[in-house]
Amino acid sequence: MATDEASARIDSWIWAVRLIKTRSAAGAACRAGHVKLNGAAAKPAQHVKPGDDVRVRIEGRERIVKVLRPIAKRVGAPVAETCYEDHSPPPPPRAERPAGVAVRERGAGRPTKRDRRDLEKLKDGYRPYF
Template sequence: MTRIDQWTWAVRLYKSRSLATTACKAGHVRLNGERAKPSQAVKVGDEVRVRAGGYERVFEVVTLLEKRVGAPIAQAAYVDNSPPPPPRDEFFGAFGTRERGAGRPTKRDRREMDRLRGER
């Protein structure tokens, strides 16, 4: 039996075990469609969904790991069924872009960017 927070840390989805535990408590980790508590048991064949970086990643458990291992072994412990990430232009296009070499934004430019982002 392996805990979900321990497995996500062991396969290098999170940098530390405490970050994995915090993500589980915050509801960013789902096990077979349900919110996962940090101590919930993982079995081979389970589906793990992790929300990170603005989009959701989907993994299928192939091997149970309790200790953190090297990257090649960690990648062999799961099958990544995640959809491709959204294009960079689509993700960042709404924030307004400045031309390269335009220098530091003026106060007016910054206010326009804040208005586009929906701040204030």
């Protein structure tokens, strides 16, 4: 593809317009098949140009955007919003999102007596152990 100023690599573009947090995550998403350019799976080095449709699947949600302006450098959020037209469905309401699950660090071992007491306080309210 052409490397003129009217196009940009898709991995750097989805990072630059803040659809994905890091450039390496953008490349990984492309390689994993989570990014589609005009309906076909996109490789990280493919170029986007104005008018292209980009679909990015992140965190269980699909973002559908139309490229208005290709950029390669990361910009602020207000400027980034001018580079694409968002056609994504609205995110699900907060009530429908799954609640986070408490996870202990791997290798932390069994909970201590203090940890168990703290858990009991959270579940049943305070009960003294005298």
